Amino acid sequence: MxxxxxxxxxxxxxxxxxxxxxxxxxxxxxIWPTRRELINYTVMVIVATIVVMAIIGVADGVFGQLFNLLRAVVG
Known part of the structure; x- marks a missing residue:
């Protein structure tokens, strides 16, 4: 305008x-989302966050064990 x-x-x-x-x-x-869309988007974000958090946690545990094993062998 x-x-x-x-x-x-x-x-x-x-x-x-x-x-x-x-x-x-x-x-x-x-264009604002409807209440149902907002709930769906929120659930999707929470689920994606939990999945990524689990993947990072598993990777952290695996690498932690590998480094402890390497430290035991080398050091």
Missing amino acids: ALSKKAAQKNKKNPGKSFFQGVKVELKKV
Whole structure:
């Protein structure tokens, strides 16, 4: 939305007002997820986080045992 010259000159005095008007306009364009979509996305993020956490935990345990074995053999 283009501002008229008069509005543009007025907003030079108060640029914060122009910013918040722009924010309001842009937020009206956002397509917000439904409650069901939000729940599904949240569950997917939690499950993915748990899976990645498990993979990193297993890898950490394996490498820890390998380094302990290597330390016993070498040191």
